[in-house]
Amino acid sequence: xxxxxxxxxxxxxxxxxxxxxxxxxxxxxxxxxxxxxxxxxxxxxxxxxxxxxxxxxxxxxxxxxxxxxxxxxxxxxxxxxxxxxxxxxxxxxxxxxxxxxxxxxxxxxxxxxxxxxxxxxxxx
Numbered sequence: 001x002x003x004x005x006x007x008x009x010x011x012x013x014x015x016x017x018x019x020x021x022x023x024x025x026x027x028x029x030x031x032x033x034x035x036x037x038x039x040x041x042x043x044x045x046x047x048x049x050x051x052x053x054x055x056x057x058x059x060x061x062x063x064x065x066x067x068x069x070x071x072x073x074x075x076x077x078x079x080x081x082x083x084x085x086x087x088x089x090x091x092x093x094x095x096x097x098x099x100x101x102x103x104x105x106x107x108x109x110x111x112x113x114x115x116x117x118x119x120x121x122x123x124x
Contacts, residue, residue: 038113040065045090053088055079055098055105063114064096064107070114071096071107079105 045051045067053066057079064071067090073079086100094109 035116036113037063037070037116040068040070042066042068044068045088047090047092050087050089050099053086053098055084055086055088055100057082057084063116066090066096066107067109070110072110074106074108077105 042065055064064073066088080103084098084100084103086098086103088096088098091097096107096109098105098107
């Protein structure tokens with residue numbers, strides 16, 4: 001599980017970032033302060049080697065921790081299932097591919113920490 005700590009990426013004395021309760025990665029909430037995910041827990045992955053991987057999506061949130069980094073879903077794609085098991089492959093230094101039952105998804109390495117809406121982590 002990635003380390004989670006409350007953080008406000010704004011100047012001292014400024015209000016914490018906010019948005020509505022149905023947020024996505026990078027969209028903080030008006031109801032709660034944002035959570036900063038800054039310590040991926042995964043080990044480095046060998047280039048070109050497929051590894052068993054579970055891709056979890058909850059309430060539109062896709063936090064992918066692979067190869068000691070967080071990853072962003074490449075634009076124009078979506079995760080249909082809440083829990084997909086498949087194979088993740090590091091295809092180059094900044095690209096990864098997930099394959100599962102006829103589904104292929106591409107990811108780009110996220111630079112820096114992730115700002116997450118806490119409401120999207122705890123929904124039903």
